[in-house]
Amino acid sequence: MATGAITEYIDIAQLVLYAFWVFFFGLVYYLTLEGKREGFPLEYDIRGETRRAIGIIGMPAPKTFHTEYFGDVTQPKDEPLEKVAARPSSYLNGAPLVPTGNPMLDGVGPGAFTKRADIPDMTSEGQKRILPGRLLGQFSVAKQDRNPIGMQVMGDDGVVAGTVKELWIDQAEVVIRYFEIETLTEFGGRRVLLPINFSRVGKEAIKVKSILGNQFASVPGLKSQDQITLLEEEKIMAYYGGGTLYATPERQEPLI
Template sequence: MQSVPTSVFQDLAALSLYLFFAFFLGLVLWLHREGKREGYPLISDRVGHPLRAPIEGFPATPDPKAFLLPHGHGTVLAPGPRVERDMTSLLTPYDAFPGASQVPTGDPMHTGVGTASYAERADTPDITWDEGDPKIVPLRAAAGWTVAEDDPEIRGRPVFGLDRKVAGTVVDLWVDKSDVLLRYVEVEVVGSGKRVLIPLGVVSWRGEGPVKCETATCAQIAAAPTTAHPERVTLREEDRISGYFGGGELYAQPGDSEPFA
């Protein structure tokens, strides 16, 4: 019986370890490269600088690849054409150096910048996985969906803004049929009949009292963005509405974005 030198086993163990390291390194690089299908290449803010150029890093951005959308809704290309808002006239640098903070030039809630910013998402509704129907709809269009018996009924209550003025009346609630929770309060604005959606997370009420919007005044609620369809909200509209009322946390009233004295 012949014996195998110990060094042979040591060489095999070392080779296996090196192969694993090589595989793992390749996997990390591949995952990092795949992660650049959205958001890359980055755009430098060196305006007028000779080094102003797209930034990709290593590894470079992968070649475009077509991804199938559910329910036969076509394909999407990633990386694909960049769909971005032109914010040149909406923001100005706080100071003249690369990376300086951008300051809104107008009303940030209406122009949608800063904390009120939004993305140009698809202008189509988000859909349920099983039926392929719009998943966020008002209760009047959601057969079989009701407010739980132990929860308060706020439909019909007045809505007040931050300025303690009546902005409108709650006419319906919008439900997310996939996550089984309420997303928006639908408010009919006083005097105009216009209907706006307010995210449920920025409204509050006590007992049988009125509903209060925590991030917008009466006038700002009346000027809020609306949906194109009375019983559907698209992904782009969701982003715009959430950005508008979320941005009100800092922009609704003068001084909200300033430090405490």
């Protein structure tokens, strides 16, 4: 028999190949199972009836992850799926959803958000990552740049919604994340945050294309004016994101 042969029909290379096949299929099975810890079970509609799908190999056993800042997190969660404030536009499977409430607040379409932990994001040093400038004396606007504090904020309709009163700084990235706005009295006279990535800073004012001037009155607020949590960030970003489609009825119509 040749070198490496065990019998006339079996050799070491053949056994190694079989072992690789077993390992590979086991790896695929494990990754498929572990990949279902979030986003499963799936939901789909058949003729208006909602059904649940768990896939071919079922669901993984619950596993608890011990995190530094978010406590113990168990996945997958044994809880009913969240009801969305929307309905299918038809009985066809995969039909677009039509909002039934306020789509800018109900987490529908571009306004969808994840229910993250209701605690502040932290830096690698264990400090709160995003804080208002009044609590961070070491940061200031560069002299060659325009200071947004005191500038008016306008919606897409040109209506002035309020004035920038403070800048919220990301200590980890050393960038401005939010403008803190004091809305006009007719819009509630409240302090709300405007994400800088939804803003266009001009010479005289800050313009926001995603929402209208009067819609600043409904921007989700903060529990504390000195910090922002991960969940609050999600809701605020989702509100402005939802406005890109739902701020006016015309935005939901075809372009052509």
